[in-house]
Amino acid sequence: MRVSFFGAAREVTGSNILVECAGKRILLDCGLFQGVKLAEERNFAAFAYDPKSVDFIVVGHAHLDHVGRLPKLLREGFQGRIYSTAPTLELTRLVLEDSEKLMSEESKRDNHPPLYLEEDVGGVIQLFETLPYGQSLEIAPGIRLTLMNAGHILGSAISILEAEGKKLAYTSDLGNNPSELLLPPDVVADADFIICESTYGGRVHEDVSRRGAKLNKIIELTISQNGVLMIPSFAIERTQELLHDIEHYCHVGNCAVPRFYLDSPLAEKVTKVFGKYPEFLNGKVGEEFKNGAIFALDRVQITSTVDESKEIDSSPTPKIIIAGSGMMNGGRILFHLQKYIEDSKNSILIVGFQARGTLGRRLVDGEREVRIFGKKYEVGAQIHKIGSYSAHADQPQLVLWLSKIAGLGKIFLVHGEGDESLALSKAIGDKMKADVAIPQQGESYDL
Numbered sequence: 001m002r003v004s005f006f007g008a009a010r011e012v013t014g015s016n017i018l019v020e021c022a023g024k025r026i027l028l029d030c031g032l033f034q035g036v037k038l039a040e041e042r043n044f045a046a047f048a049y050d051p052k053s054v055d056f057i058v059v060g061h062a063h064l065d066h067v068g069r070l071p072k073l074l075r076e077g078f079q080g081r082i083y084s085t086a087p088t089l090e091l092t093r094l095v096l097e098d099s100e101k102l103m104s105e106e107s108k109r110d111n112h113p114p115l116y117l118e119e120d121v122g123g124v125i126q127l128f129e130t131l132p133y134g135q136s137l138e139i140a141p142g143i144r145l146t147l148m149n150a151g152h153i154l155g156s157a158i159s160i161l162e163a164e165g166k167k168l169a170y171t172s173d174l175g176n177n178p179s180e181l182l183l184p185p186d187v188v189a190d191a192d193f194i195i196c197e198s199t200y201g202g203r204v205h206e207d208v209s210r211r212g213a214k215l216n217k218i219i220e221l222t223i224s225q226n227g228v229l230m231i232p233s234f235a236i237e238r239t240q241e242l243l244h245d246i247e248h249y250c251h252v253g254n255c256a257v258p259r260f261y262l263d264s265p266l267a268e269k270v271t272k273v274f275g276k277y278p279e280f281l282n283g284k285v286g287e288e289f290k291n292g293a294i295f296a297l298d299r300v301q302i303t304s305t306v307d308e309s310k311e312i313d314s315s316p317t318p319k320i321i322i323a324g325s326g327m328m329n330g331g332r333i334l335f336h337l338q339k340y341i342e343d344s345k346n347s348i349l350i351v352g353f354q355a356r357g358t359l360g361r362r363l364v365d366g367e368r369e370v371r372i373f374g375k376k377y378e379v380g381a382q383i384h385k386i387g388s389y390s391a392h393a394d395q396p397q398l399v400l401w402l403s404k405i406a407g408l409g410k411i412f413l414v415h416g417e418g419d420e421s422l423a424l425s426k427a428i429g430d431k432m433k434a435d436v437a438i439p440q441q442g443e444s445y446d447l
């Protein structure tokens with residue numbers, strides 16, 4: 001068994017791992033490299049392997065940095081099967097259709113051909129075969145695949161490959177536990193090798209129980225200042241958690257939430273997918289679904305068209321706007337930022353990871369002057385952060401989860417900026433006896 005790391009190696013985007021075993025080539029995820037742009041230039045470079053030679057792909061979850069180069073792979077000759085859970089297939093279709101549109105706009109601005117076309121997205125979706133959690137499938141003679149719940153986003157999976165007498169597990173991304181919406185990540189009882197994410201390998205998340213109070217405070221501040229609260233949000237999971245929390249705030253806080261917009265057609269579609277898979281949600285939320293009003297969909301104003309989105313800016317304050325993209329490197333949030341970022345009575349609430357180079361990261365780092373669509377803006381708006389909305393496990397959770405796996409010969413840490421992976425590696429070393437590697441881009445290991 002040979003494993004090669006071609007993405008999310010000492011960084012957080014572009015997840016792409018090649019496993020060669022029992023005469024087959026299997027890719028784990030095929031994600032987009034993201035930064036200042038939705039699709040960084042690096043995505044246009046040739047794959048390090050021949051796409052035609054890949055037999056299977058296993059997709060851990062539907063985030064763009066895990067699925068975003070699938071259509072490119074198809075365009076360049078991949079014709080094998082793609083395995084995932086059923087919600088991951090549905091969400092992948094939505095995410096790829098959305099990003100294809102955004103990237104075609106980006107490519108016109110940058111004056112180069114797009115990474116892939118609409119028809120490539122359709123082609124990729126045709127290749128999927130879905131698997132429920134816990135059911136093992138022989139995908140080729142001598143190779144078994146099992147998907148387990150990763151608790152990260154709806155349908156997210158830990159992939160377990162068994163071949164040549166070895167067992168390799170890959171977390172894709174591992175969820176933050178407890179989650180308001182999802183079941184906690186499954187425990188992997190045993191594995192010889194694990195490839196584990198390390199996004200927050202060096203950090204301890206804020207206590208989840210405090211986030212409701214923090215959110216209330218920020219909403220109250222917005223109301224008292226007659227301002228605008230902008231929440232750049234990932235369309236999957238984060239937005240539904242926010243909708244769920246703001247709904248809860250309405251009921252429990254018994255407060256009049258101001259005008260409240262969900263300005264993300266993708267998030268709107270994704271929220272509907274959640275409704276189709278109550279069995280993938282934790283019991284409490286599944287019950288709420290049966291009783292109807294979940295995710296505040298009856299209260300929030302959904303702006304599907306561009307004209308509706310533009311009208312938000314002429315509506316009276318105070319108001320809350322949830323819009324993508326989560327790292328502010330594209331999407332409708334940029335238009336609202338252009339209008340509202342300079343005024344100190346407005347706020348921006350950061351609820352997700354902000355990769356290096358993105359506008360979101362600049363704001364978190366306290367930069368007072370930023371560029372949006374090439375134009376300079378003074379940052380007057382207040383920047384708030386709630387860390388506990390993270391969909392990723394933090395250091396103590398990762399170490400605890402890893403420590404339950406029996407027989408681990410080696411741990412590979414991926415999907416983390418260098419210092420995060422290094423901090424996790426040290427923490428693992430303190431708590432358990434394990435051989436840890438932090439692979440570099442392009443590095444291969446014979447297992």
Ligand SMILES: [Zn+2]
Nearest residue numbers: 061063152173
């Ligand atoms: Zn993810």
